[in-house]
Amino acid sequence: MALLWLQFAASAVIILLAAHFLANSADDVADRTGLGRTFIGVVMLATATSLPELATGISSITLFDAPDLAIGDAFGSNLFNLMIIGLADIYWQNGPVLNAVTRTSVMTAGLGAGLITLAVLAIFIYSETDVTADWPLSPMTIVLLLVFIAAMFLIYRHSQQIQEAETEAEQPPKAQAAEGPSLTRALLIYAVSAAVIVGAAIWLSNVGERIAEDMHWEQSFVGSQFLAISTSLPEIGTSFAALRIGAPDLAISNVLGSNVFNMGIVLFFDDLAFVDGSIWEVVSSVHVISGLIAVLMTMVVIVGIMTRPRGRFRFWTPDGALLVGGYAGASALLFLLA
Secondary structure, three states: OHHHHHHHHHHHHHHHHHHHHHHHHHHHHHHHHOOOHHHHHHHHHHHHHHHHHHHHHHHHHHOOOOHHHHHHHHHHHHHHHHHHHHHHHHHOOOOOHHHHOOOHHHHHHHHHHHHHHHHHHHHHHHHHOOOOOOOOOOHHHHHHHHHHHHHHHHHHHHHHHHHHHHHHHOOOOHHHHOOOOOHHHHHHHHHHHHHHHHHHHHHHHHHHHHHHHHHOOOHHHHHHHHHHHHHOHHHHHHHHHHHHOOOHHHHHHHHHHHHHHHHHHHHHHHHHHOOOOOHHHOOOOOHHHHHHHHHHHHHHHHHHHHOOOOOOOOOOOHHHHHHHHHHHHHHHHHHHHO
16 A cells, blocks of 8 residues: 555656646647637647546546546535646735636636536436437537637637637747747647646556556545546646746646547546446436536636736635535545445
8 A cells, every 4th residue: 555655656746847837838738829828728738738638537537437536526626627727816916816817718717617518417317317318428428529629729719819819919029939849849849748747647547547446435525526637737836837937727627628529538538438338327426516616616616717907815715715615515525435
């Protein structure tokens, strides 16, 4: 058991170190391509940091026959990602962190809340009927994928419109655009950093599963909390690395984009990997609680972005306190219900 915890700590340290390079390279790509930090955060960072959830979900189903663990990891990761925004609010002392991001993040948050709601609806529908339970892929899963694709398109279009408006309003100096690493070098650093993070996160999640088995923890609670924290370490590492380089847009869009990815891509492949019918038929209804709390926490984020300007207390803002408190309350509730 001691060796398992040492492996857990080692993989976590590797993830946090690689996250620094990932965030820096993504910021350079945003500058070089003109795509904007929000879109790069949603696509490049969120994809790279969410791959551990994908790998953990598929391995939980195919290797451990634990679909509840897979679904719990995806839903629990949503909660933890939203809590990261609350922690970022404590760390970011230049006013409320949600006031330092563009309103494109409102669209990302809203689309994430919509996808979470659809996933919760899928669990509820399959708890009441088994009409399509024996289908190899649930119609609800296909809807989640299609909404995800539409969400990516909408985020891209909105981000481009904001970039065009900013370019017309203020043209950046040409000398400043020439600074920093080349696009090729930034993409190479991104690819290497992402590969290191994904490899270390898969190692960490596998160790987490073995710890959970040895500790005899319940699958629903372990998936929603312990494994979710394990697979969300890339998000917390890259988000705080982005804050350190003064890129709050990159940090917040990363975690909000990860929730979109979790619901649209991770759940799609989880259902695809589950060959005994629809995965929604066999998962615990306790994940409905995780989903509903995640939607409420997302609403807090949206309100926080839209209500500006605002001040802050010494360490907290109301939205930051609500996000951290919401995660703590969800954890306690899931532990009692698991």
